[in-house]
Amino acid sequence: MEDNTSEAHVDSTLMSWGPENTFNRHLTDQWPYAIDANDIILYSGSDYVLPEYRKRGINTELYFFALSQFKYTIKRLASRNTTTKVKLLLLYGLSALSDYDHVGQGSSRTPLIAKIFYEFLQAINIPIFALVSHRFQSMWPIFDMKTSKFIFVKNENAALMYENVLIAYKEIKVN
């Protein structure tokens, strides 16, 4: 991780759901985080649904379907070591119009994406004790397909887009 990532970091939020699926965000100072060799990183590119097909849950189903393609791999990797804190990271970009503003106000697609991610992990029996969202602007954490590494790159459209990292902290089994 490069030294200037703290300047690129916008905010961190602890996420939770209450009764009747009420969504809660709590700003947290849980930063910086360290990426461990045991961590599992998923990178999601863009998604799009034709306007006339929206508001039918198609994107939600599609996200869940995509995650489901990796359920056996994720479960195997997440279960292989219970002595260290395995984190599951989901990286995705949001345009500024689809995300909270710079001070965390307004609306965002993150709660829905986080809910899908959380419910997916629940569905494959990976217990999670915390879900934290980190946002970046001037530098983006991305998964580099060519090098298969998690790297930070300069965001050429910093005013228009945020990169989000959802981190699910896996519970550790106590023997």
Next chain:
Amino acid sequence: MKILLSSMGCFMTISFFASDINHSIQYSVATQKDIPSLLQLMDCARSSAEDCKRVVIAPAHVQEEYLKEGIEKQRIFIAKDTATDRIVG
């Protein structure tokens, strides 16, 4: 261990359906024959000023390069309207 949200899906042909009043939507992994329809979907997003602002889309030459390389299509998940065989998401 890093996983792209999509690789290895190419070995699975699992699809499932979600019905609503008017349509049945099939979810699957994109294949070679879906490429033209996928490019149309990207054009549709780019042709809408509002959607362009709301959807993070990689430059066309980047996406098409991956499509041509035969890599990315194995990692693209599609929603298809079975009534029209059109990719809708």
